[in-house]
Amino acid sequence: MAANGSVRTIIERHNARAVQCYAQGDVDTLVSLFSVDAWQMPQNNPPLVGRGAIREFWRAAFKWGRWEFTLVTQTVEVSDPIAVERGKYSLAFTPGPDAPPGVTGFQDRGSYLAHWRHDADGEWRVVADAPVSELPLPHRVPET
Numbered sequence: 001m002a003a004n005g006s007v008r009t010i011i012e013r014h015n016a017r018a019v020q021c022y023a024q025g026d027v028d029t030l031v032s033l034f035s036v037d038a039w040q041m042p043q044n045n046p047p048l049v050g051r052g053a054i055r056e057f058w059r060a061a062f063k064w065g066r067w068e069f070t071l072v073t074q075t076v077e078v079s080d081p082i083a084v085e086r087g088k089y090s091l092a093f094t095p096g097p098d099a100p101p102g103v104t105g106f107q108d109r110g111s112y113l114a115h116w117r118h119d120a121d122g123e124w125r126v127v128a129d130a131p132v133s134e135l136p137l138p139h140r141v142p143e144t
Helices: 004-024 027-032 051-064
Strands: 034-040 065-079 082-095 106-118 124-133
Touching (some): 004 065
Antiparallel strands (some): 082 106
16 A cells, blocks of 8 residues: 555645646546545535535536635545545635526635545545635624
8 A cells, every 4th residue: 555645645636636627617527536435515515425416516516607726735644545634725716607696706715624545446536525614604603
């Protein structure tokens, strides 16, 4: 099995490719970076379970406008065919002419955990992707 440093290099290369896919609206290449049984957990939405759900969500979202991500890997821990990545992200969304009514541009930033697996075909793929925003909610949550 590969050492932490070489797996980190692979993950960073996959992340750079994902950033390009989001910016270009390349749903098929983006989805290929996820395992067949992947979970992607976008903010304020139910989880996207499996490549089909991830493909359907992003195919629609790419029609809404431009998605500009940055991903910065902070740590990668590897144990046999599993790796866990911790990192920071930023996002800028600019709506396009096909955005649903009421959809506005926004920015976000935060941290994420990604669970990676070395699949049988020799590729490292995302099994679970969980971002956590660092920005406050747009309205104040009542204190209890």
